[in-house]
Amino acid sequence: MSYAFFPGCMIQLRLPYMEVAARKALDLLGIELIEMPQASCCGDPISFQSLNKESWLAMATRNLCLAEEMRKDVLTLCSGCYETLKTANVMLKQDKQLKEKVNGVLSNVGREFKGTVEVRNFFEVLQRIGPEKIGLHVTRPLKELRVAVHYGCHLTRPGDVLAFDDPMRPVIFDDFVELIGAESVPYLRKMLCCGAGLRLVEPDEALKLVEMKLKYVEDSKADCMAVLCPYCMIQYDLGQKMIKRQKEGAFQIPVFYYPELLCFAMGVKPEALGLRFHRTSVEPLLKKMI
């Protein structure tokens, strides 16, 4: 299996350690990633869509056209890119008028959307490999690791367009955490947004959303959090360093990108990943895990 590889702005340019983990995990599972040298930002579902939806769709669709030329389905690493590219793909396939409108814009740059590829997130690719096959690669199950799963909004919502898992009661992330031997612990407000979309204009209030969730995670006695989106990663990993708590003391909750956990479970040496780039140290927990 091979995919047109779409890591997105945030991961490529702000958090490349996430890209390392995704590439290593998929390589071990026999997935070939094909670069997209002319790809741009997906279109950004928050700021760009808010300014001009038509422009947002056209920018997203241009990226889809590149994958169509390659005759490859797209793999996105960021849930923001996933929402944007999948929304464009689904809407244009369903709505002939909209397709004509966007193709009208793209005709100015000599491109045309045909609707011949699919957009996949990391878990969808794992599903297609098959849990049984992945299980065979798990040589170092993460026994006794208690993980607070944070789905993030744009992996499952809007549910009618993404149609990936239940938009409010998803299970897939928990299943993949358990597949690698760890425990997915229940905690309050599991589906609460990380607040990245609010950070743009109200950073202090957005940080309160981070603090709220971290408190519930702490209460659950989880060892760490797991995320699948770079925006959620920044909110919880960097955000907890920015929160100054008076009485309880600082948070110390390592936040992992799911592919990092998958790499550990498949025996990848921690030194091969960019763990030192996490803002909240993962070192103390690493000793327990490996």
Add this chain to the structure above:
Amino acid sequence: MSNEDVPKELEELIKEKVLFCYQCGACVGSCPTSRVISEYNPRKIMEKLILGHWEEVLSGKLIWLCTLCHTCYEVCPQGVGISHIIVVLRNLAAQRRSAPAEFLLSAKQLASTGWTSPITSAVQRYRKELGLPEVKNPETGELIRILESTKLKQLLEG
């Protein structure tokens, strides 16, 4: 504030979606922003649209506080599609040049390099150290033509 001036797209949305809102408050009960900013209340935004106070909604800052998490979209028993309505409201407000500057930044960055984050020498070094390929800019000519033909370019330069 006469109804004749309602932008057509908004008028249709109000008629086809917003008027079905019966003010139950499921949206505000599940809204992350409302948890930390009490003035932000999606139910009240719908109420204002129903009552014809769309001008006030478009010119205010509240619509820019939504995180677009789409929780209200999922929980609304009437299928009003609030987060999608917020996007339409923001688009209309942006046309009137009342989008906050923070929202214009990433689109401006995209127009100049193709990415919403700058490509710095530090990040290239960081990538090299991790064994990752160098990030390159796409040819931005195509992107700029898309921004021009959707009339976003002019807005960014404004």
